[in-house]
Amino acid sequence: xxxxxxxxxxxxxxxxxxxxxxxxxxxxxxxxxxxxxxxxxxxxxxxxxxxxxxxxxxxxxxxxxxxxxxxxxxxxxxxxxxxxxxxxxxxxxxxxxxxxxxxxxxxxxxxxxxxxxxxxxxxxxxxxxxxxxxxxxxxxxxxxxxxxxxxxxxxxxxxxxxxxxxxxxxxxxxxxxxxxxxxxxxxxxxxxxxxxxxxxxxxxxxxxxxxxxxxxxxxxxxxxxxxxxxxxxxxxxxxxxxxxxxxxxxxxxxxxxxxxxxxxxxxxxxxxxxxxxxxxxxxxxxxxxxxxxxxxxxxxxxxxxxxxxxxxxxxxxxxxxxxxxxxxxxxxxxxxxxxxxxx
Amino acid sequence: xxxxxxxxxxxxxxxxxxxxxxxxxxxxxxxxxxxxxxxxxxxxxxxxxxxxxxxxxxxxxxxxxxxxxxxxxxxxxxxxxxxxxxxxxxxxxxxxxxxxxxxxxxxxxxxxxxxxxxxxxxxxxxxxxxxxxxxxxxxxxxxxxxxxxxxxxxxxxxxxxxxxxxxxxxxxxxxxxxxxxxxxxxxxxxxxxxxxxxxxxxxxxxxxxxxxxxxxxxxxxxxxxxxxxxxxxxxxxxxxxxxxxxxxxxxxxxxxxxxxxxxxxxxxxxxxxxxxxxxxxxxxxxxxxxxxxxxxxxxxxxxxxxxxxxxxxxxxxxxxxxxxxxxxxxxxxxxxxxxxxxx
Numbered sequence: 001x002x003x004x005x006x007x008x009x010x011x012x013x014x015x016x017x018x019x020x021x022x023x024x025x026x027x028x029x030x031x032x033x034x035x036x037x038x039x040x041x042x043x044x045x046x047x048x049x050x051x052x053x054x055x056x057x058x059x060x061x062x063x064x065x066x067x068x069x070x071x072x073x074x075x076x077x078x079x080x081x082x083x084x085x086x087x088x089x090x091x092x093x094x095x096x097x098x099x100x101x102x103x104x105x106x107x108x109x110x111x112x113x114x115x116x117x118x119x120x121x122x123x124x125x126x127x128x129x130x131x132x133x134x135x136x137x138x139x140x141x142x143x144x145x146x147x148x149x150x151x152x153x154x155x156x157x158x159x160x161x162x163x164x165x166x167x168x169x170x171x172x173x174x175x176x177x178x179x180x181x182x183x184x185x186x187x188x189x190x191x192x193x194x195x196x197x198x199x200x201x202x203x204x205x206x207x208x209x210x211x212x213x214x215x216x217x218x219x220x221x222x223x224x225x226x227x228x229x230x231x232x233x234x235x236x237x238x239x240x241x242x243x244x245x246x247x248x249x250x251x252x253x254x255x256x257x258x259x260x261x262x263x264x265x266x267x268x269x270x271x272x273x274x275x276x277x278x279x280x281x282x283x284x285x286x287x288x289x290x291x292x293x294x295x296x297x298x299x300x301x302x303x304x305x306x307x308x309x310x311x312x313x314x315x316x317x318x319x320x321x322x323x324x325x326x327x328x329x330x331x332x333x334x335x336x337x338x339x340x341x342x343x
Numbered sequence: 344x345x346x347x348x349x350x351x352x353x354x355x356x357x358x359x360x361x362x363x364x365x366x367x368x369x370x371x372x373x374x375x376x377x378x379x380x381x382x383x384x385x386x387x388x389x390x391x392x393x394x395x396x397x398x399x400x401x402x403x404x405x406x407x408x409x410x411x412x413x414x415x416x417x418x419x420x421x422x423x424x425x426x427x428x429x430x431x432x433x434x435x436x437x438x439x440x441x442x443x444x445x446x447x448x449x450x451x452x453x454x455x456x457x458x459x460x461x462x463x464x465x466x467x468x469x470x471x472x473x474x475x476x477x478x479x480x481x482x483x484x485x486x487x488x489x490x491x492x493x494x495x496x497x498x499x500x501x502x503x504x505x506x507x508x509x510x511x512x513x514x515x516x517x518x519x520x521x522x523x524x525x526x527x528x529x530x531x532x533x534x535x536x537x538x539x540x541x542x543x544x545x546x547x548x549x550x551x552x553x554x555x556x557x558x559x560x561x562x563x564x565x566x567x568x569x570x571x572x573x574x575x576x577x578x579x580x581x582x583x584x585x586x587x588x589x590x591x592x593x594x595x596x597x598x599x600x601x602x603x604x605x606x607x608x609x610x611x612x613x614x615x616x617x618x619x620x621x622x623x624x625x626x627x628x629x630x631x632x633x634x635x636x637x638x639x640x641x642x643x644x645x646x647x648x649x650x651x652x653x654x655x656x657x658x659x660x661x662x663x664x665x666x667x668x669x670x671x672x673x674x675x676x677x678x679x680x681x682x683x684x685x686x
Contacts, residue, residue: 084427086458086628115429116622118459122630143595160649171587173594181590183583234577240526240654243641244514247524251516251638252486252624254631259644279459279622281595285429287465288597295594298586301602306503311583 011334012326019044024341025059030066031073038098042128048327050318053193054129056333059340061127061270070269071095071125077102085114088253091124096148096276099124100133111142111280119278122254125271126150130170131184131315137280138172138180141292146170148276149249152259154188154230157239160215162229165258165272166192167245172312174283176296182312187242188230195221195230249275354677355669362387367684368402373409374416381441385471391670393661396536397472399676402683404470404613413612414438414468420445428457431596434467439491439619442467443476454485454623462621465597468614469493473513474527474655480623481515481523484635489513491619492592495602497531497573500582503558505572508601508615509535510588515655517626519639525655530585531573538564538573592618 013021019040026036039062047055065071075092077099082088087107091099099121110117126148137144150165170184190209198205199221212218213227224230232238250257255275263269283291299310329337356364362383369379382405390398408414418435420442425431430450434442442464453460469491480487493508513527533552541548542564555561556570567573575581593600598618606612626634642653672680 082628083458083625084456085460086625088628088630090630113427114457115426116459116461117428118624120629143590156645156648156650158649158651159645163644163648169584171583173587173590181586183587185580185583233580237528237576238580240514240528241512243524243645243654244516244526246641247486247516247638251634251641252626252629254629257637257641257644281461282426282429283595285425285431286463286595286597287431287433291594294600295590298589298594298600301506301600302499302502302586305499305506306501307499308501311586 048322049315064268068266068268085117096124096126115285120253121276127271134172143281146278147245150272157236164242176292391665392658407611408614411609411611428460439467439469458628463596464619470614477515486624489621490588493615500579507585519635
């Protein structure tokens with residue numbers, strides 16, 4: 001760890017050291033060694049890539065959910081092989097990421113053999129970004145699509161009350177000339193975190209982001225946070241996609257819908273107790289030229305018509321910078337994380 | 344066929360009779376018996392369900408594309424079994440629907456055995472609605488997702504020129520208490536047909552639908568049609584989904600991207616020569632309760648929060664009406680279709 005060349009009120013830390021620090025924190029707050037390693041890697045990767053809303057910002061929520069007994073930090077996911085292309089996992093009320101980890105080798109093997117495979121996770125808590133769940137498949141030459149439902153905060157299009165979660169969709173595909181194309185998008189018009197930030201800064205939101213507690217459209221972030229709700233992105237189309245995420249993440253897996261669990265009896269609980277699905281495709285089984293060459297051609301044409309960057313590129317640039325120069329934390333966060341690791 | 348109880352300038356025809364009439368038309372305009380039967384069923388179903396933009400409105404484009412020699416109406420799709428969950432079809436420059444038909448039984452068998460299966464169609468022309476390609480799987484208790492790319496007319500978010508097609512995504516899932524939940528959405532902000540209708544009626548479009556030939560945002564439908572282009576729905580998110588459709592429909596299958604074929608040398612050609620992907624999942628392999636019971640619970644909750652109808656319901660209502668009372672065609676269309684069938 002080094003504090004060279006950074007402002008006095010900040011601390012620069014290597015990715016490896018941040019991962020280790022987070023691992024210690026998870027270990028000391030009720031997780032098994034394996035769960036600690038998986039969550040630390042995930043959370044440090046988000047911080048490294050500039051996904052700050054899913055980096056160390058989440059630690060507080062992780063730890064309070066563990067302390068509340070809402071999520072099981074020690075449970076071992078139960079992986080079931082139920083078909084040539086189907087893997088099922090009961091996460092046992094633990095986090096989703098160790099469930100993905102436990103099934104990953106089998107899922108890849110099935111995708112390569114059968115051409116496509118699906119991982120259906122139930123009884124899981126997903127509190128992280130979704131792109132880390134798909135990017136690794138694309139790094140191995142596979143195409144991956146994942147959906148996860150969350151907790152009621154989005155009003156279906158033309159409805160009067162919230163029902164869906166922010167329900168993200170993530171997709172990853174390899175390309176020959178660069179890092180994989182990866183997107184991770186909430187199906188809500190805005191992320192909850194961005195509403196909180198706007199409220200803190202006293203900013204008005206663009207129209208179409210949310211409603212107040214009476215269900216009326218509002219541009220006031222405070223009104224959205226005070227008993228209001230978010231809207232889906234893109235009107236009825238985003239709403240239909242959010243519904244699809246509920247069906248694939250919960251109905252298909254045996255997990256809860258976003259409206260089916262109640263955290264209110266567990267003060268401190270913050271993590272959505274739902275389900276997740278990952279579909280992995282081996283593009284080598286497709287027709288024609290190598291997939292990565294073809295996706296590179298699409299990228300080339302997107303640049304030609306003036307697209308400034310590919311989905312995922314901002315993360316890759318920040319990643320490179322973080323790996324070269326270290327990850328900058330505020331002094332306050334640094335002291336806080338160290339205290340958590342040694343308490 | 345009967346003209347009872349309809350205005351004098353219209354003709355009511357049964358679904359069966361319309362299908363047979365369209366079959367005769369396709370047969371007399373260069374398709375094989377099988378292709379004629381498949382396209383007639385598809386096109387009559389769209390008309391029956393009130394999907395007028397993909398019903399008999401499309402006949403002219405089908406026939407002119409056949410007459411131009413742009414699409415092969417007699418080719419037999421070549422189905423390849425390339426894995427426990429992967430079926431590949433070379434449509435041979437013919438229509439996509441006969442390719443789906445040729446692979447369907449194998450795809451369903453694989454989905455039921457492996458838990459998930461994918462159909463990758465290349466070298467195909469898709470000129471129809473996408474929902475008829477997914478709904479039948481849900482009628483058999485399966486979950487289906489399909490994407491198809493089309494032809495350059497959508498400007499990627501933050502780019503300056505069109506590249507993507509209208510690139511629809513269709514999804515179908517069974518439910519216990521009613522017809523399957525089915526959506527079929529273009530990833531463009533508006534369908535091309537709706538721009539044409541607005542231009543004809545002299546209406547101004549809502550903002551965010553398209554750009555003029557200089558790439559400037561416009562609400563004038565005529566400016567969009569005169570060398571302009573459409574925008575994706577939902578900003579960068581819809582644009583990323585449209586990119587995903589290109590990758591899954593073309594890069595994965597060995598088909599053309601939306602920008603890779605040139606119809607200009609074949610006057611009359613209207614059908615996009617691309618690729619299509621269908622993913623079919625057997626939800627019986629998932630965890631927990633029966634899928635259709637769970638999706639019914641989601642539907643129940645969507646109604647509870649005030650959603651007025653489920654995706655697909657408008658079509659089902661029109662379908663029921665058409666099956667009971669017949670399909671109403673204008674007298675002009677009726678005479679035109681009869682002349683096409685007997686020329």
